[in-house]
Amino acid sequence: MIKVENLVKAFGPKLAVNDISFTVERGEVLGFLGPNGAGKSTTMRMITGFIPPTAGRVTIGGHDMLEDPLPAKRLIGYLPENAPGYADMTVHGFLSFAAELRGLKGGARKQAIGRAVELCFLQNVLHQTIDTLSKGYKHRTGLAQALIHDPDVLIMDEPTDGLDPNQKHEVRGLIKRMGENKAIIFSTHILEEVEAACTRVIIIDRGRIVANGTPAELKARSPEGRLEDVFRAITLPDTVKA
Amino acid sequence: MNAWSNIKAIVKRELGGYFTSPIAYVFLVIYLLLTGFFTFTVGSFFERGEASLVSFFTWHPWLYLFLVPAVGMRLWSEERRLGTMELLLTMPVTTWQAIIGKFLASWLFLALALALTFPVVITVNWLGNPDNGVIFAGYVGSILLAGSYLAVSSMTSAMTRNQVISFILSVLICLFLILAGYEPVTGLLSRVASPRVVEVVAAFSVMTHFEGFQRGVLDTRDVVFFASVMGFALFATGVVIRNQRAG
Ligand SMILES: Nc1ncnc2c1ncn2[C@@H]1O[C@H](COP(=O)(O)OP(=O)(O)O)[C@@H](O)[C@H]1O
Numbered sequence A: 001m002i003k004v005e006n007l008v009k010a011f012g013p014k015l016a017v018n019d020i021s022f023t024v025e026r027g028e029v030l031g032f033l034g035p036n037g038a039g040k041s042t043t044m045r046m047i048t049g050f051i052p053p054t055a056g057r058v059t060i061g062g063h064d065m066l067e068d069p070l071p072a073k074r075l076i077g078y079l080p081e082n083a084p085g086y087a088d089m090t091v092h093g094f095l096s097f098a099a100e101l102r103g104l105k106g107g108a109r110k111q112a113i114g115r116a117v118e119l120c121f122l123q124n125v126l127h128q129t130i131d132t133l134s135k136g137y138k139h140r141t142g143l144a145q146a147l148i149h150d151p152d153v154l155i156m157d158e159p160t161d162g163l164d165p166n167q168k169h170e171v172r173g174l175i176k177r178m179g180e181n182k183a184i185i186f187s188t189h190i191l192e193e194v195e196a197a198c199t200r201v202i203i204i205d206r207g208r209i210v211a212n213g214t215p216a217e218l219k220a221r222s223p224e225g226r227l228e229d230v231f232r233a234i235t236l237p238d239t240v241k242a
Numbered sequence B: 001m002n003a004w005s006n007i008k009a010i011v012k013r014e015l016g017g018y019f020t021s022p023i024a025y026v027f028l029v030i031y032l033l034l035t036g037f038f039t040f041t042v043g044s045f046f047e048r049g050e051a052s053l054v055s056f057f058t059w060h061p062w063l064y065l066f067l068v069p070a071v072g073m074r075l076w077s078e079e080r081r082l083g084t085m086e087l088l089l090t091m092p093v094t095t096w097q098a099i100i101g102k103f104l105a106s107w108l109f110l111a112l113a114l115a116l117t118f119p120v121v122i123t124v125n126w127l128g129n130p131d132n133g134v135i136f137a138g139y140v141g142s143i144l145l146a147g148s149y150l151a152v153s154s155m156t157s158a159m160t161r162n163q164v165i166s167f168i169l170s171v172l173i174c175l176f177l178i179l180a181g182y183e184p185v186t187g188l189l190s191r192v193a194s195p196r197v198v199e200v201v202a203a204f205s206v207m208t209h210f211e212g213f214q215r216g217v218l219d220t221r222d223v224v225f226f227a228s229v230m231g232f233a234l235f236a237t238g239v240v241i242r243n244q245r246a247g
């Protein structure tokens, strides 16, 4: 479903993403792991077509993101970093707008909103404006927006950021369930999250892939069998970065 | 069509945004107070003793200089500040659809403000026998003028996430569009440049092209001028957005 080939993004002289390639099929949940500034968000922005790559290619369900962006974008649901939303809209208005842009009309739109609201537990805040929401609700509203058209491909940039432990648990469960029939990528820097929800992990550091495997394979690389040790061994803290 | 339903969705969202906040109502009140003030006090509507809206339309290029950028400054700045631009542009909509949808919504809002000045038309018809064709042409010119300023504001608001900077930039550009054909300036210019040069510079001015509408003349060239300013500024909005996304 998602095919990423030799993706490069340069900001001035700086290579934020440096030759990244991977594929994600339906039924896979890919955890995108890496220290701050590793290039996770930049990669996701290229996959979702928000920014064009300096070099390389993204294909979604066979549609090239640069050449044929609209069919590619139709397949994707995207939760950007920090779950942005229109501050002055109500949750319901916002979801309705997203549904409309996804081409959902009348009864189908109503049904789609109802389903997303239920999945993300938004019943209590439907008529609240987004700027009055707590961080957890704001994030779940962003998630509901991404799920509104039941996409085949789901891309989420730090979906559990700012959630309390109960909410984190729920979102992980949701990702895992949805992963059964979608292709999912989500980024995080919480290691347990990866073990709880992913079928595969990619660790990136300074724009490059430094590890790619199942959570079990990666854990096996450390004598104690801990993902954290592996992560620390192969990535550098940002204080020593050039 | 798909493109049209996308544009419609964006127009609806933008317009909804205006009326859920009190700012829209505050704007409409200020707009009406200012038009009233300029028409009746500065423009000496009654003292002229003629049944026309000259004193009403004459001030529009100056009035809009501040009012239109105030509406347009948030068009794209706000999307960038909130981060919703990333959401909007990863939806299955093209950048053009988004630019046009946002522009149309604000233009409709300005048209509403202008439509609310209808009491002045009633007044002048009640007091005398004006040429309503001339008045109609004035309204057409006024809405085209507002659209031109608005397209410029769309462009400057795409340049920055700071609404104040976006406002100032767009006031400056619109001021240029006025001054290039403003009599005191063209008078000054004709002392140092040939009449041909003055004419070319003035051809870029909204004053030159708005003037005909006030006299009741609907000249295609004037319409084409305003349409070109809008087309160019909206195109530039697209270029600015594309460059930003490219990083
Ligand atoms: N628009 C941009 N302009 C310049 N540099 C950027 C831009 N976006 C990201 N970067 C840089 O690219 C690197 C990767 O950033 P990012 O993808 O946000 O990392 P992550 O999401 O993994 O924390 C960082 O060093 C960041 O400063």
Ligand SMILES: [Mg+2]
Pocket: A040, A041, A042, A081, A157
């Ligand atoms: Mg990030």
